[in-house]
Amino acid sequence: MLKYALLGFLNYRSMSGYDLERYINASTGNFWHAKLSQIYMALKGMEGEGLVESHIEPGEGRPDRRVYDITGAGRAALTDWLSTPITSLEPEKNTLLLKLFFARQTGKDAILTQLRLQRDLHRKQLERYTGESAQAIQRAVESNPAIADETILWEATRRYGVLYEEMILHWLDETIHTVDSSFPDGE
Amino acid sequence: MLKYALLGFLNYRSMSGYDLERYINASTGNFWHAKLSQIYMALKGMEGEGLVESHIEPGEGRPDRRVYDITGAGRAALTDWLSTPITSLEPEKNTLLLKLFFARQTGKDAILTQLRLQRDLHRKQLERYTGESAQAIQRAVESNPAIADETILWEATRRYGVLYEEMILHWLDETIHTVDSSFPDGE
DNA sequence: TCGCTCATGTAATGGGTTACATGATTCA
DNA sequence: TGAATCATGTAACCCATTACATGAGCGA
Numbered sequence: 001m002l003k004y005a006l007l008g009f010l011n012y013r014s015m016s017g018y019d020l021e022r023y024i025n026a027s028t029g030n031f032w033h034a035k036l037s038q039i040y041m042a043l044k045g046m047e048g049e050g051l052v053e054s055h056i057e058p059g060e061g062r063p064d065r066r067v068y069d070i071t072g073a074g075r076a077a078l079t080d081w082l083s084t085p086i087t088s089l090e091p092e093k094n095t096l097l098l099k100l101f102f103a104r105q106t107g108k109d110a111i112l113t114q115l116r117l118q119r120d121l122h123r124k125q126l127e128r129y130t131g132e133s134a135q136a137i138q139r140a141v142e143s144n145p146a147i148a149d150e151t152i153l154w155e156a157t158r159r160y161g162v163l164y165e166e167m168i169l170h171w172l173d174e175t176i177h178t179v180d181s182s183f184p185d186g187e
Numbered sequence: 188m189l190k191y192a193l194l195g196f197l198n199y200r201s202m203s204g205y206d207l208e209r210y211i212n213a214s215t216g217n218f219w220h221a222k223l224s225q226i227y228m229a230l231k232g233m234e235g236e237g238l239v240e241s242h243i244e245p246g247e248g249r250p251d252r253r254v255y256d257i258t259g260a261g262r263a264a265l266t267d268w269l270s271t272p273i274t275s276l277e278p279e280k281n282t283l284l285l286k287l288f289f290a291r292q293t294g295k296d297a298i299l300t301q302l303r304l305q306r307d308l309h310r311k312q313l314e315r316y317t318g319e320s321a322q323a324i325q326r327a328v329e330s331n332p333a334i335a336d337e338t339i340l341w342e343a344t345r346r347y348g349v350l351y352e353e354m355i356l357h358w359l360d361e362t363i364h365t366v367d368s369s370f371p372d373g374e
Numbered sequence: 375t376c377g378c379t380c381a382t383g384t385a386a387t388g389g390g391t392t393a394c395a396t397g398a399t400t401c402a
Numbered sequence: 403t404g405a406a407t408c409a410t411g412t413a414a415c416c417c418a419t420t421a422c423a424t425g426a427g428c429g430a
Contacts, residue, residue, distance in 0.1 A: 031284040036409090062399070062409075063398070107270075113272055149369075160358050179339070250381040
């Protein structure tokens with residue numbers, strides 16, 4: 001899957017692994033991320049499959065860079081992936097829900113501490129979506145009005161983040177209240 | 188992490204790997220799941236760590252079963268894990284958002300097909316949460332009123348599922364409308 | 375008779391993280 | 403002087419999936 005994220009970015013312009021890491025973690029970071037080591041390995045594999053090509057750009061006063069270009073086969077693979085719809089829901093893994101499911105085996109206080117801490121984390125995340133993320137998209141449109149189309153979809157992914165965080169905050173408030181009023185004090 | 192899910196179930200009663208698979212995928216399946224092969228390997232590793240013990244129960248007319256019991260060390264590890272709060276948000280991976288982010292490189296129709304298909308999938312998932320899941324918890328309380336406490340937390344995880352699906356359906360409707368009205372027809 | 379459930383496991387492979395290794399330049 | 407940024411890569415390890423292998427009993 002990372003493969004297609006890399007192809008998606010390389011379809012805009014040629015980049016090094018280092019560049020790709022910055023792009024991927026800055027723009028799709030909230031729903032798709034990768035470490036540098038994984039990106040380097042993925043690019044090597046993709047070059048073997050003929051999806052990308054690379055050449056060395058000598059760096060003056062800084063390290064040499066290996067710059068990757070998408071190939072025709074790479075573009076075809078990307079288009080193919082983009083036009084194939086997802087036909088089943090991806091199975092989730094949610095550590096918080098797992099802990100909560102078994103949490104009666106600890107005390108009320110531990111549960112409430114856990115949930116309140118989550119509330120802090122998600123409040124901050126919501127602020128990031130309504131602040132920085134919104135501004136970044138705003139700046140992208142202003143600096144290049146030709147990609148307004150593109151940014152409508154970027155904005156949709158940001159909007160997902162906002163609704164998701166609002167939903168979790170609502171659920172956390174609800175659950176904190178339920179736990180607080182259903183379980184006896186001082187365990 | 189699967190380790191703690193297994194300990195959580197074994198803390199209720201002794202079970203085989205086969206039993207654990209049915210429990211985990213039936214009750215926590217919407218936020219934590221595992222394949223049999225992984226469970227067998229995990230149990231073996233946990234026995235090496237002293238978190239569980241096993242013995243063979245001969246099966247009359249059916250295969251022998253290896254039944255696992257949680258040990259004192261296993262209970263300690265579970266309690267420890269349950270009382271340790273999560274201090275940072277887990278990074279998400281969401282294939283739909285990744286496809287949507289790059290989707291302008293395909294046509295409007297492909298995007299709308301994708302989103303409408305998601306809407307069908309999530310409608311069905313919401314029905315499962317409000318139907319089967321709710322009934323399963325209901326039945327659990329009725330058959331054993333002593334675990335009403337426990338089921339308050341199970342209900343909280345189900346409630347998360349309901350709110351999550353409602354949020355996604357709302358977002359999908361919104362996004363379908365935006366794409367439909369912003370992009371030109373017939374690409 | 376065909377497929378399902380019960381029941382346990384191993385082996386190969388894939389996806390991803392952490393740690394290791396190197397080294398110049400820039401800025402506080 | 404020490405930390406951060408730029409820049410690339412390898413190796414060990416962990417988590418998880420898929421495929422392989424076996425075999426009895428039961429119901430349509």
